[in-house]
Amino acid sequence: MALTPLDERTRVKADGECSRCNHNALSCSHQNGYMSFEDVDTAGLESPRTTDGMPMLGLGTWENTDPEQCSESVRTALEMGYRHIDTAQAYDNEAAVGDGIERADVDRDDVFLATKIWISNLAYDDVIHTAHESIERLGVEYVDLLYVHWPARTYDPEETLSAFSELYDSGLINAIGVSNFLPEQLETALEACEAPIVANQVELHPLLPQPELREACKRHGVEVVAYSPLARGGVFDQPEINSVADKHGISEPQVSLAWLREKGVTAIPKATGEDHIRDNWASLELELPPEDIETIDGIDARERVVDPDFGPWNQ
Numbered sequence: 599m600a601l602t603p604l605d606e607r608t609r610v611k612a613d614g615e616c617s618r619c620n621h622n623a624l625s626c627s628h629q630n631g632y633m634s635f636e637d638v639d640t641a642g643l644e645s646p647r648t649t650d651g652m653p654m655l656g657l658g659t660w661e662n663t664d665p666e667q668c669s670e671s672v673r674t675a676l677e678m679g680y681r682h683i684d685t686a687q688a689y690d691n692e693a694a695v696g697d698g699i700e701r702a703d704v705d706r707d708d709v710f711l712a713t714k715i716w717i718s719n720l721a722y723d724d725v726i727h728t729a730h731e732s733i734e735r736l737g738v739e740y741v742d743l744l745y746v747h748w749p750a751r752t753y754d755p756e757e758t759l760s761a762f763s764e765l766y767d768s769g770l771i772n773a774i775g776v777s778n779f780l781p782e783q784l785e786t787a788l789e790a791c792e793a794p795i796v797a798n799q800v801e802l803h804p805l806l807p808q809p810e811l812r813e814a815c816k817r818h819g820v821e822v823v824a825y826s827p828l829a830r831g832g833v834f835d836q837p838e839i840n841s842v843a844d845k846h847g848i849s850e851p852q853v854s855l856a857w858l859r860e861k862g863v864t865a866i867p868k869a870t871g872e873d874h875i876r877d878n879w880a881s882l883e884l885e886l887p888p889e890d891i892e893t894i895d896g897i898d899a900r901e902r903v904v905d906p907d908f909g910p911w912n913q
């Protein structure tokens with residue numbers, strides 16, 4: 599899996615210069631989005647929702663594994679206005695996510711909480727058993743969306759999805775999602791699953807726009823949730839995104855998130871500290887003009903940043 603460290607490029611260099619040119623960071627326009635996070639006014643911003651009620655901008659939590667920090671990220675996001683939190687059994691942070699929800703001054707019922715069943719737990723009994731464990735770790739009575747994390751290892755469409763349907767019927771989960779499903783796998787899943795499948799969570803950002811997959815989801819009335827919506831930092835190195843960001847004095851993450859919203863896609867950027875959480879939230883105010891959308895659509899670089907051996911595109 600290729601991971602890109604971000605902060606050395608997004609923050610001010612140690613010598614006080616802008617990280618993207620040689621100007622003084624305090625006066626350089628590149629730093630507008632980065633130096634003055636606390637000045638960004640996000641009060642009163644609300645995320646739009648899908649027709650099923652899923653907030654279209656959420657908080658990702660992969661690799662936010664320090665319990666204190668993870669809990670604090672979740673609390674900060676919820677109190678800023680976020681209402682969608684994404685976790686997974688595999689992130690090893692469900693308890694911390696639950697703690698952040700508990701500590702936030704927001705009703706649990708107002709939070710859209712999603713988790714995912716890992717690939718070793720997709721046999722019928724394991725789905726039922728480990729979903730209960732997840733819910734217990736999260737400290738809640740139900741989750742809003744439960745995903746099949748990957749169509750891999752113990753995944754079997756009939757067996758796995760009948761367990762998901764059972765959880766749905768029992769009220770323990772409010773909706774079923776799949777993740778990393780190719781169009782044909784989505785179609786098989788939709789046939790196999792008695793309860794509706796409302797979302798397919800996939801890698802999606804300006805360097806991996808996935809038009810065919812988006813079209814397939816649309817045809818079946820399945821929402822697309824973009825993971826790694828900042829390409830885990832890849833958007834910072836893309837000249838077209840730099841130019842749109844510079845033109846409007848906004849950050850590259852904001853450009854990427856505004857582009858995704860224009861595509862009708864939900865996004866769950868992972869952010870740890872208040873500055874990044876706020877910067878991403880402030881993207882809700884932005885509407886990119888058509889020429890900027892075209893510029894980003896015209897990017898021909900392609901980069902998949904989450905690419906394990908068991909990914910269905912590697913089979």
Ligand SMILES: NC(=O)c1ccc[n+]([C@@H]2O[C@H](COP(=O)([O-])OP(=O)(O)OC[C@H]3O[C@@H](n4cnc5c(N)ncnc54)[C@H](OP(=O)(O)O)[C@@H]3O)[C@@H](O)[C@H]2O)c1
Pocket residue numbers: 604608657658659660661684685747777778799800824825826827828829830831849851852866867868869870871873874875877878904
């Ligand atoms: N279903 C799946 O298989 C799957 C796979 C991957 C991810 N996901 C989900 O999708 C979420 C997001 O994807 P991701 O974590 O891979 O990558 P991402 O959201 O594309 O990028 C996260 C990185 O961007 C940084 N960042 C966030 N906002 C920023 C800002 N405004 N300015 C500068 N840097 C910023 C974060 O730093 P800080 O942490 O320091 O703020 C972190 O290093 C995950 O957390 C997870 O919930 C799901």
